[in-house]
Structure formats: structure tokens, C-alpha cells
Amino acid sequence: MSEIPGNARTERRARLARAMADEGIDVLVVAGNPWRSDYLRFAADFTPVEGQAFAFIERERPARIIVEHPAEAARLRSEQAELAVSWSLSPIEETEAAIRELGARRIALGPLAAVPYRLAMGPLGASIAPATALLDRLMLRKSPSEIEAFRRAAALADEGYAVFREAARAGRPEYALVAEVEAFFRSRGCPENFQILGSGGREVRGMHPPMERRLAPGDLVTTELTPCVEGYYAQICRTLVLGEASEAQGRAFAVYNEALEAGIAAVRPGARARDVARAQNEVFRRHGLGDYVTSEYTRVRGHGLGLYVDGRPAVLEDVDLSLEPDMTLIVHPNTYHPEVGYFVHGDSVRVIPGGCEVLTRTPRRLFSVPLA
């Protein structure tokens, strides 16, 4: 059951309808699935749980939706009675036929990340790139109601991290920590979360889904957790140590904290994603850790957040995308440290005039969890 306020849904539909009119599009066919549900959520306020889904968005009429499972169709009808929902064992063929029935109207298909082969090979293939660009533009800068959802997700991320810290005790398996966090998120009405973690010492090179490894004294325990509120993801990254932090762990934290602060200070309208990456990486280079900001040891220095957990822009030194007010992203200088292992530290921010607003509020500390 969606608790999305009707005005947010209406607001997104109105923005999309205006953009479609500007581009001369009568019908926008939006593809999605549980992995790439973001565009569908934006266009039709629908998050598929299973199977393929397709939305036919018209400027002046409620959407038509085709899904793959009768249970998905039933729940969508109950969530949004105004939609025309059907299900099919062959939703791609059904969508293909529905596109044909639209005749000579101006139709576009997107997004690139979710369009299946069969539809892309059809008459709308050339429309995929421009339709995707249209949706990306709309989804990059958030509206006030989207910002509000993001703000609530960030607050939930803070609370979730407090639960994680409480759950992190020597002897517990990694998956038990995530179980406690998920139980907490569910208790707050949050159905979705992206979370990976790591535990151990210098041998740990990254994060992964929880495994059976049991936490041990002296471990660094890393996590990035990313709850979803009304479809919008916000993320926090922190590292804790089981017991007292060693001198090396303390020194490492100081570097990551400096890098995070430098990255956040670089976030402002007009700055480019590469500027934010460079600000963080320069800190590592100054500390003689320049090797550890390469793709051998890390992926990105942050990324966009919103309806997708790993959105644009990727914060990397070769990404030119300019930041604009009301873009939302995480800044995280997460990477391997040769003395202590993989280390994470990051906050969700909103770009505002002159700089950014940091929305996650958990103190920037190397948390120490008592062993007793």
C-alpha cells in the first residue's frame, strides 16, 4: 500500500506531461522490473516486486499498466484504482501489441536500462535514447516533495545506523546485524533497503551482502545502509570498531574524515562531479595513499541518490556532470586502507544555493563498540 501523498504523484505526472508536450511525445512507454524500478516509480508511481512491467503514459489520461503476474496486477489496482491494469504471461508481447494499437501517434520508449531486446528491435528503437534523457533530466533535480521524502529517508538511515551499532557485537554473524536493521526499518514502514557490509581487518577489501562470519574483537565493521522512503533512497556509510580503536585505525579514520569533509565542501551548484571526487582523492594523495583511490581499490567517491540507489552522477574524476540545486547524492571516500583494511565514511547531501545541506546527522566518528 503506497502512502505517497497524492500531491507528489500529481506533481511528478504534471512535470512529465509538460516535458512530453515539450518533446512532442503523445505516449511514453516506460519499462521496469524490480532491479530497475526507478523510472516506473517516477512515471506511474509503481514499484514492481516481481516480473517485467510496462507503463503507457499519456499526457491527459491515467496510465495503462501491463505486468507479468496476477498478484502484481491486483495490488496495483488496489493501490491506484484509476489505472488500467492488466497482466500477461507474455508482457513483452502484450506491450508490443499495445504499441501497435496506438497507431500513428508519437510514441517514445525508455529507459535504456530496462527496455528489453524485443521492444528495442521494434519501431521505437530510435526513441529510447531521447526518452531516457528526458526522464533522466526530470529525475536528477528533485521537487520539494521528493526532497521531503529524501530527507525522511536520511533520518531513517541515521536511526538504522544506530540499530546497526547496537546489533554489532562480538560473536554475532554478519547476517544477524542486517536482520536487526531490516526489522527496525519494517517497524517504521520501510519496505526496501540496500545494505552491504564488511567485517575483519586488513584482509577485507570491500563490502558484500552479509555472510556467516562472526564478528571478532578488534574488527572494523563497515556498512552502507540505504533505506527507501516513498521510493527515495538515502544512504549513510560508517565504520565502527569492536573494542578500542587501535592507533592505526584512529589515523585511518582521520584521513577518511578529512576526505569526506573536503568532498562535502566541494558540493555546490556549478561544481562538477569530478571536482567532488578530486577534493576527496587529493586528501588521500597528500597522505601518501594515492594508490588507493584507483579502481583497483575503490569504485566511486559517491553517487546520485533518489529513486535508484546508485544514480547519476557517479562521483569520479572523469565525470563532468554539473551539480545543480536540489540534486541529491552521497559523498563517500570509501576505499581500502593498507594498514587497517576497507573503510567507509559517507553522508547524504542535497545541493543548495552556495553549497550543500548534509541530511544524515550521525556523528562522524570511528565508533567503538564495547566488548563486554
Next chain:
Amino acid sequence: MRRGLISWSRDEVPASVLEGRVASLQRQMRDSGLGVVLIYTSFARPSAVAWLTHFVPYWNEALLVVFPTGAPVLLAAFSKRVHDWIRSVSHLGEVRSAPDLGRAAAAFLKERPPAPSRIGVLELDALPWLVAEPIMKSEYGGAVVDATALFASIRQPADEVEIRLARRAATIAVQAFKAIPTGAKRASELLSVLERSARLDGAEEVLPRLAPDLDADATLRRLEGDAILGERYAVELSVAYKATWIRITRCVSTQAVPSSWRGAADRFVEAAERLNEANLSLEPQVTGSVRPGKTAAWTIETCRGSPPLSIVATGETPSPSALPGGSLACLSLQLDLDDGPWLGGAPLILGSRGQPSRLLI
């Protein structure tokens, strides 16, 4: 995204079983004249690759490349740093970094040209265009054929290993149902308990759907936010354990369990046991039953491709697709009883011709 326990127990899923499954696919490939089969995986469509290799992507995408001989190769869009993790949870010959999966696949085919040249792709129609385009526009595009039916022909019936995993998944779900507090008033309270129980029991994933008040509406919903629980509500839990998915649905009454529900449960068992490979329809036995209530909806689902569960038959589709005896399937049934709706669901092993099906729990 997947965020439960992902690990590979060699005791629960021996490497030899995975190798046997790959060998079975390779035999079919040779018989069909395919020089390679490509199988896409994401957390939304993980099951074919997981069945062959035990690999489940928690996010991101990968493409499994299976030649007629040898171990499968995984082209993974994950960062190289994750490769050790991938190797630790799966049985693969080689893992290659492939940030651009489609281009990497085309390049890999050039490096190891398939012989014979025909290239099978599981669920070709559904392959993401970003992945498909470089392959289809390469010199190998003309040799691509759909391999969905070929894969489905080897996927079921389930082997003993898969049945044990399904039984464990079902046990996780049943334990979660047992953890429901008797006085639960809100959906958030209920779902929190279910998630905690299932994940602490080792679930790889749990997807709950809830009809919070059966007196108002029997639709099973994905809840965002909260809802007040009625006196009668229904919960569907889809649980994955080591990449094996089952679905169980239960009704809960905060008062004494209505006698009509006992009859409905008996009827569910009766209907489930009468299913077999020659009879994948519920209608005759349900409508012919002397028990009260009429069928509102039903589905039979199984795994035979990359989606965890796909529809085999429903009350709305006149022609069920074929499913061999011994297949792992899930039956979901909704009945309209005199005193309101009732929902039930459970996994089963489909009977062979003339043999009853066996419920897993």
C-alpha cells in the same frame, strides 16, 4: 536488493550437483547444435544462473557464458574487488570483469568463437537492450537464437538438493509465521517480526505481502508505510534460501480460528494433492467439492528460467503449460467463504501421472 545471507554451503549444495546441472545443459546444447548459451542475471532475474552456479547477484548484473564443455564463465559488471566474494559463494570456471556486459560478451565471443556457431540466449526477448545491442550488432548477432525452451526442458523436475533447500525455505517461513505476536495491531509490527525471524534463520531474501484487513479487501499488498490490522488478515511470505524460492500464504485471526478456515485448509490440501503432471487445473475438484465456499483465484508457479517463480497455470488462463512430475511448485488459492475470504499457499512436489502431489510442509 538482496540483503539476506548469501553463502555457499558445499554440504547443502555439493559442487558435483552444480556440475551435473551444467552437464545437463551442455548435453542439450550439443543435441541442439548450440556452440554457447548466454544467461543474464540480476537480482530480479537470478534463478537460472543461481541454479547452475550458486551465484546470486545482490545488485548489478552479470552474464553467464556456457560452452558445450568446460566450466561456465561469468562476465560480471561488478567491481573487480568483489570477485573474491563471487568466487566464495559460487562454482565457476572463470570470473571476468565486464562493466559493459554486452560489449564484454561480444569481445569474449570473438576471443572464443563458439563451435558450432549458433548462440543460445535464455529469454532473449527480455534481455536488457543495453546488454543485447552490442551482441546483436556484432558479427555474432545473426547466429543468436532463443534458448528459453531448451533451458526449461532441463530445469524441472527438481533434484533432491533443491527440494531440501525448498523445505528449509519453507521452514524459515513457517517459523516466521509462528513468531507473529498474538496482539499485533499494526502491519509494521507484524512485518518487523516476520523479517527478523526469517533473516535470523538465514533467509537470503524475504518478500512479504499483506492483506491487512480481510473484511475490507483480500488483495495482498506490498506495504509502504503502515496499516491497521483487522481481526482477520492474510500474509504471503516469499522466501529464498540459497537461491531456492517458495511462497507460503496464511490467514491469521485475532479471535478464535473460524471453523470455515479449517474446512478451507482441508480443501487446500485436497486440491493440492490432486494436482499432477496430467492435471494442472484446480477447477474440477474445487467446484466439485462438497465443502463450502467457491474458488476466487488460484495460481501454480514454478521456476524454469531466470525469474524465481513463474506462472504455470491460473484460474484465468485456459491452457496451463506442461510441468513434469517431481517439479517444485507453489500453489496459491483464494476462496470466497460464507464468512469472508480465505487465502492459502504452500510449496509442493508435483505428482507424476496418476500420483498425488506432496506438500512440502
